[in-house]
Amino acid sequence: MKTLSATFRPLYRQVRSMIERALEDGEWAPGEAIPSEIELASRFDVSQGTVRKAVQSLAAENLLVRRQGKGTFVATHTEEKASNFRFLRIRRNDGRAEYPKSRLVGLRRARASAEAARLLAVRTGDPVFVLRRVLEYGGVPAVLDEITLPAALFRGMTRERCAAYPGSMYGFFETEFGVRMLRADERLHAIAADAESARLLQVPVGTPLLAVERVAYTYGERPVELRRGLCTTRREHYWNALT
Amino acid sequence: MKTLSATFRPLYRQVRSMIERALEDGEWAPGEAIPSEIELASRFDVSQGTVRKAVQSLAAENLLVRRQGKGTFVATHTEEKASNFRFLRIRRNDGRAEYPKSRLVGLRRARASAEAARLLAVRTGDPVFVLRRVLEYGGVPAVLDEITLPAALFRGMTRERCAAYPGSMYGFFETEFGVRMLRADERLHAIAADAESARLLQVPVGTPLLAVERVAYTYGERPVELRRGLCTTRREHYWNALT
């Protein structure tokens, strides 16, 4: 297979794209096994080694999960136990690895502000859902989240379904709406609590809070969630590894 | 090469360890090329493919840098241009990719507090250097850093050398003391500015600040730097990618 230098694209990259496309098209459901390397090799008419490179690069980006002796599986937010901390950077200061309880405090329809529209790549005024919740550790509020979602992708979103879902938010999005979050960017600021956030977080007005702005992306780098979190950092902190 | 299951360790892992050892021993200086894959293969008596796997895993962790057609180089903090942002997560809100100017505001010898000793894996009371500096964007202070270093590893540290070095702090540590930072953990809190930080950062007392605590590690996961940064987030923010 010869290609010109300007157009050069390794075979395994092309195979990767094809697998990615199949994932996006839902050919295999989250949590399911994809075909074995040998099957994929015959399907794409390349060697097993080339498939392996493609699959491993997808696994490196957490789109797939490989398990020796078992197979390769479509990554899912519904069974990531420890790895669920991937999108939850708030930890307790005492080091206890504990998941906060989520309490819904509001869900409303709204129209995208200019800024929200820009970040979500929709048009200003397009319908969105705005969801608010509080995360609590042992009954003590720690995070106040305001989550903005393009309504077009989350048809049928209701307060009841939201409150009823037992797992994580991204598990909810994945199972109920087929929206899979793959990666996110965050920007952090320090701000003072205003009256409302102070009330919901049960801290004095003016308390320094961590403001975490997140844009989360699905396949094709398409933004599908805008989130603003306000975190008290008395008992918790935001954790990050520089590698 | 047969091994028992309990002891199993892939060949490329062993090769990786040997290369890592050589790096730690300074067999090749930062910025220098290491031997080619073929040479390493013959040195370790394995195939080129096995060497490649070892080298690529080191490159993936930023200990080495591979350049097609040129060779594989020991990573250095002295010439990482864009990639220098790896350890500088503070960005301007307006998106301009600009490096802050560093201004030294103090260097003193001290004894490690119990907490510093724990984080740096030294004994309480062991000698340390405490270095303070301000980072400024266009003359406006943005970050106040307090950096604690085990004195044993930074012999000959002086205010003058510190102020004289033109590049980044980790470039300074690497060139002047042979201490190479490989990765770091950070914990973020939001706090209110006290009198002194308010003065140095030119903000009102009580202004919410981002408090960034960092422990940086060198080879063998040995901690060698403890850093506490206080950042105003009016014009800047802390940036992070969740992948």
Added chain:
DNA sequence: CAGTGGTCTAGACCACATC
């Protein structure tokens, strides 16, 4: 036991940088 992913090898060829 069969089937999966993981390792290791040997060899061919390609893209890139330099001389």
Added chain:
DNA sequence: ATGTGGTCTAGACCACTGG
């Protein structure tokens, strides 16, 4: 032209899982 890392192949064998 030469040497570097990057890709691709084919095949052998190993480690892990589950029936």
